[in-house]
Amino acid sequence: MAFTNEQIERYSRHIILKEVGAKGQKKLLNAKVMIIGAGGLGAPVAMYLAAAGVGTIGIADADEVDLSNLQRQIIHQTKDVGIPKVESARETMEAMNPDVKVVTYHEFITSENILDIIKDYDFVIDATDNFPAKFLINDACVMAKKPFSHAGIIRFQGQLMTYVPGEGPCYRCVFKEPPPKDAVPTCKQAGVIGAMGGVIGSLQAMEAIKYILGVGDLLTGYLLTYDALKMQFRKVKLPSDTHSCAVCGDHPTITELIDYEQAECDGTGL
């Protein structure tokens, strides 16, 4: 596949980097990334991956754009209120970069459909807002041997970690099972600064790009935490012992996907 003149110009700031070059840009154009959630985290992830020329971007979300989303979900515009988020996200990505093929999934992810949805993708982004989805994505990625980026944001705080099969702990190694409904506040209950999605989502996009290019060190084995009020990032080392994990350990006790009960306050799901 040869670059067109337009592509050489569009990706010139990538191609000039020794870690990318023409070879790396081709890897990006051939890559497939699945983003689950088209909200605060999913918006910047989708936009940076589309701008970077990631050739196939899947995006799943069952919701429609709501006015209260626009404070942080920058992929959607005021005119998009009421339309499915995945359609609004597709429009923005296609307008940014015609090289990108966007595949939309206007549905909730469940134990029934997730393995089928992620199977053709190279990397998965957890951009969801609830624990049932986060555990489902983790378990499905462990079972399907897919690398993924986990992230969470609330108030002025965010965190992320990267799972690559066989290269460190999964989300369930760190957090054994979802907290009971309403035990831990959600963004809807507690609020979140819009730019937090930009900070943490951009870092998720960075992890996906590094994984595709095969450069640098991923956040495997670490949890990166960000406290905006203290303006402090911390890279916290995670225990390397994954042997006893219920899903990625030596003798897994979780061998089928689980649909945990959705928190009522978050009835809109993703």
Add this chain to the structure above:
Amino acid sequence: MIITVAGVKKEVSDGLTVSQLIIDENVETPQYVTVTVNDDFVKSGQFEETVLKDGDSVEFLYFMGGGQ
């Protein structure tokens, strides 16, 4: 003795347990926090009997469910 809590060194009394440290540090939703000492998990049922030693490094890892 001196221990490190979330990257910050502090002087604490000898014999401090993980569960007392959780109270002293005002850890949010303490029943759902993941604790590591020197890069090893402390099982959630063992906070009471886990006694910290001089030089230990403790991290609290919190559930963060938002994203939308």
